[in-house]
Amino acid sequence: MIVLSVLFWAIGLALLVGGGWLVSLGGSLYYVIAGIAFIAVALLLKKRSKVANFLYALLLIGTLIWSIMESGLSWWPLATRMGLFLVLAIPLLLMAYFKHRGGSRFLFPVWLATALVTLSPLFMTSPTTIEGELTRSVTLPDTDMGDVAQGEWNAYGRSNLGQRFSPLSQITPDNANQLQLAWQYQTGDKKGPKDIGETTYEATPLKLANALYVCTPHNWLVALDADTGEEQWVYDAKVPADSQRQHQTCRGVSYLPPSNMDTLPPVQKASVPAESLNSMQCDAQLFLPTSDARLIAVDPTTGARCANFADNGVLDLMHNMPFKQSGYYYSTSPPLVAGGVVIVAGSVNDNYDINSPSGVIRAYDVKTGALKWNWDSGNPEDTAPIGTDDVYATSSPNSWSVASADEKLGLAYFPMGNRTPDQLGMYRSPAEEKYATSVVALSLETGQVSWVQQFVHHDLWDMDTPAQPSLLDLDTPSGKQPALVVPTKQGDVYVLNRATGEPIFPITEEPAPQGAIPGEYTAKTQPTSALSFKPADLTEADMWGATPLDQLLCRIEFKQLRYEGRYTPPSEQGSIVYPGNFGVFNWGSIAVDPKRQQMFGMPLYLAFTSTLVPKADLDLSETNKGEQGVNSNDGADFAVQLKPFLSPLGVPCQQPPWGFVAGVDLKTGKTAWQHKNGTIEDMTPFKLPITIGVPGIGGPVITDGGVVFMAAAVDNYLRAYDLSTGEELWKGRLPAGGQATPMTYLNSKGEQMVVQVAGGHGSIGTTIGDYVVAYKLKK
Template identity: 75%
Template sequence: MFLLTALFSVIGIVLAVGGVWLLALDGSAYYAISGVLFLIIATLLKRRRSSAHLMYALLLAGSLVWALWESGFDWWPLASRMGLWLALALPLMIFVRRNAFQANKILLPVWIVCTALTLSPLAMQDPTAVEGTMANRVIDPDANIGFADKSEWRAYGRTNLGQRFSPVNQITVDNIDDLELAWEYQTGDTKGPRDVTETTYQVTPLKLGNALYLCTPHNWLIALNADTGEELWKYDAKVPAESQRQHQTCRGVSYLPPSDVDEASYQNVAVKVNQPSEQLEPVQCNAQLFMPTSDARLLAFDPTTGALCENFADAGVLDLMHNMPYTQSGYYYSTSPPLVANGRVVVAGAVNDNYDINSPSGVIRAYDVKTGELVWNWDSGHPDDTSPIGPDETYAVSSPNSWSVASADEELGLAYFPMGNRTPDQLGMYRSPAEEKYATSVVALSLETGQAQWVQQFVHHDLWDMDTPAQPVLLDLETDEGKQPALVVPTKQGDVYVLNRATGEPIFPITEEPAPQGALPGDFTAPTQPTSAVSFKPEPLTEAKMWGATPIDQMLCRIEFNSLDYEGRYTPPSEKGALIYPGNFGVFNWGSVAVDPRRQVMFGMPLYLAFTSKLVAKDGQDLGETNRGEQGLNENAGAPYAVEMGPFLSPIGIPCQQPPWGYVAGVDLQTGKTAWQHKNGTIEDLTPLKLPIKMGVPGIGGPIITDSGVVFMAASVDNYLRAYNIKTGTQIWQARLPAGGQATPMTYINSQGEQMVVQVAGGHGSIGTTIGDYVLAYKLSK
């Protein structure tokens, strides 16, 4: 009884002190009242009074009424408010020594009622779910899917259209239970002690001929036998470690088909090389592979052996730091594959966020695909002059960059680049009118000249690092006005924009909505922000939506919520600290969405995770250790403010907002309506207990769709590859992965006529999934 009394006393003190603090912030009075009740119960227990049980019954009943008033019959919010209190009632009822029956006469039935209502099937419903089905009809049987060959996957999104759609259909909803592991390969490239936090394995391999081509986080290029997973050759780019690099990753490589033979009859034959490919002499290349490196080089390879291409740039090596205004090591590099289209290899790059106001340029450059000669350069800081820059000239300082994957319509002669922001991301006073125009947008550039043909902006005067993260998806969409060349692009803030890719005009309406105001002196906030008719933007957060494993950490989250500036989407960052929701991971990120152009439907993975953003006045003081990557304190050298960002988490490291945090969703692109939406993923790899409880967890990565209506995706923070029925969104299969699956899968037909599904599992540094170096291939059992 002494221990129970002490426990109730400690809980009472914590709740009373925290509750008064919360009241001072105009928050809920529940915690202060509960704290007082716990202290009264502890006093009564110390005096061996049976009235302690009556008071605890009052606490339970009052807590249930309050919980239902705040959250309704929504199990996770209800359980977090009631679970610990219901558990504490058990020792109170069991270990009472006197008047046991009398003491429990009221508490026991109250406990039973509260437990029954908390565990009621009514509370198991997900009020955020959208129940429905997608019409399973083929609208455009002759849809443009890039190429018909089922055996290949030639670009990051299978083709430059970025659809992530494959015409293969052997694996179906009916036979997917027979899918099993066919082979497994380990690259040997794993995260090292000197690597930055954001060391991640995000690659989607290419399948050309009978070989798979993939890069690793440290820029090894590897060729595997697509049937067996046997290593054919490997090239190590010898990238040095660099602590100032924000990302250490490679999402993929690019391919140039051979030019002097009929492509339909060409089969790339990668051969087994018995020495490291970097030791081979450069050769004249017909077909070429391109890999960007994290030390800002572009390498061109012979696909058969992995030897460098003698004909491209400097014996296969192009230095991407040329003409940069600033050249700090680790501040500029490409993490995404370049775009190969219409005789160009077009390279964009990532510029570190919030490290220095004087950083390299975000210029996009097109080189002759065979020689590496600069053809044009489009710099959003100087967007009108795209002729190749002179040897003594430099690009614009810190101009908005494009770090994600681009798409192309080679018939229209246009390339589509998702644009980021100018660094510093949270300080807008350094931006020119041209940079304002092209930041946080999609821009269509002429493949011939590099001139911008149109731009559609998604955030005005972006102060939130809401850069456009996803590869645009191209399809021909049937509309009331007839078939239109469409572009679909999801954004961090949750909107999905559907545009005419020839003109940039919206197919589904875009409207402007009022935005919160208030910015630092010398800066401003846009009065309105755009939003799309197709949207997954979240409802605004409230104190009642704060969450925790127990009422205590939930109370602490409420205190933090009420201490931050928050006025909804687009709350400006501040010195006090602002709540940014959706947060820096966005609702959608680089994984983009998958689109079936025949059925004209979209599959996506909306994510809901709030971040905090705080501007830290430097005033000439030493801030200690800075430049911590995307999460943490970054210096903004040369600016008066540093910025500190990170996910909005409780003291025990779980999100402060109530779940679900992650979903899968299907959209009918004919109507723009969400057909279904279901929570996705479990907490199995988030807790030591390994409980596979489906809560709807965060994830980063992307999906693919096959012609049979099966969707494959890993991405979530539990280590699984999953399959879904596109019609209903129902999960129909899963396979345990040995590491985090934060890469988009791909599929192809092997030389034996079998459909293979390949998933890279290597983990993600900043979201904490299991690190590894695995490539796994699945096929139907015989």
């Protein structure tokens, strides 16, 4: 009895003190009342009074009423508000029963009733779920899926259209549960002790003729037999370690088909490392971007460097850069090969230095490596090749993700980022303001701008356009239009005419929060698309925790931070950025079915906090090199601290679900279905396969069989979904985190294979590995 009394006293004191703090910030009075009730129960228990059970029963009733008023009959909000209190009632009931002290006659029925109400949402449809169906019966003849053979995968998104759609149909919703492991390969390239935190394995392989080609985080290019997964050759770019890099990753390589034959010759199994071979004249070429700012051309058959390209197959991408800090510029995404050029964009480290390399986009002759044009958003009119002694614009907005192209229109489409520093806009020129956080269409021939559509005005939130645009022809009320579909971090999905840039679905301007720091400003309005997964604004009632205690701490922090909805400006006080810069959508993009004009996406909802730190108040030794933590912004008056909005237990402060899958009819812009996605199995030491809807990073692939494949979530599974309904059809356990987009192809026996790279993601804590895993149907 004494132990129980002390426990109730301690909980009551914590609730009372924390609740008083919350009330002083303008928050809920509930925790003060609950704290007083707990202390009263503790005193009554010490006196062995029967009134303790009666008072606790009233607390259960009051807490249930308050919980339903705040969150309705929704499982996770209700369970965490009521769970601890229902558990604490059990010893009261047991003592009353065994000691015949009475007092349980009222408490037990109240406990039972409140427990049943708390459990009832488990048997209801979640308020975040949308039930519906996408049709599978209507297909369009002569659908453009890119110039790719049926069983091949020739570019990051299968073709330069970026659809992530395969015409293969052997795997269907009826047989997907018969998938089994076909082969597994380990590259040997694992995260090392000198690597940065965000060492990630995000690659999507290419399938050309009889081989798969996949790059690794340290820029090895590996050729595998497409039937067996047997290693054929490895080209190691010999990238040195560099603690200045923000990312250590490779999302993929690019391919130039041969000019004098229909298919590639068979890949040759090497007896020596490919990088030690003599260079050769190449017809077909693979292009490998490296994290030390090189572009390397190699022969797909042997892995030897291409002597005809640049300097013996190697192009130094630091040429003409205004600043050349080691590790500040490199390409993480595959370049675009189209129109006789290979077009290279790059990643510029966020928030390291106001004087950083340029975000210039450059087109090189695909055979020789000669510079054909350069488009620099800091100097957008002059695209003629830069002079030997000239330099590009300092820190201009870059394009770090994957580009798309429509060679019939002669246009390339680049998702644009922001100028560093991301949270401080006073260093930007008018041209940089125009092209930041947008999609820009460039002429494949000249690099001149055809059109631009911006998605955030004066971006202060690191809302880079993160995803490859997907191109398809779309039926609209005004007829068929060449469409471009691009998702954004802030949750909007823009559908544009890719020839003109005009919106197919309306874009409107909404009022935005004001009140930036002195010397800064915020745009009065921000655009939003009619097709959007933007979340509702957070409220105090959305704060969450495993127990009422850590939920209370999240409420206190919520009230202390600045928050006025989407686009709350960064501040010295600390601002909530929601959606956070992790994004509702990120580089994994979406997948579209061009035949049925449907979209599959994985919207995520995680809040971040952004705090501007005056340099006078900062010990620069506390700054770090990474996307999270305190970044120094050398040369600026403020450093910036970025981090997820987490509870003391390290889980998001806003209530789940945090991750979904969704299906959209692109002809109407309507979301047909939406379901929570992923379990907490690999987030806790207890391996609980509870479907809560978890974060993830990676992308989906749609097949003509009506099946979608995606890993991405922070549990280690590759999943198959029914595109029509979103139903999970199958999942295969991965040996490491699957934070990469899968692909599918036909092997030499005509069997449909599904391949997933599984190597984990350093910054989100999934299992690290070096695996390439292939699945096929059981015979």
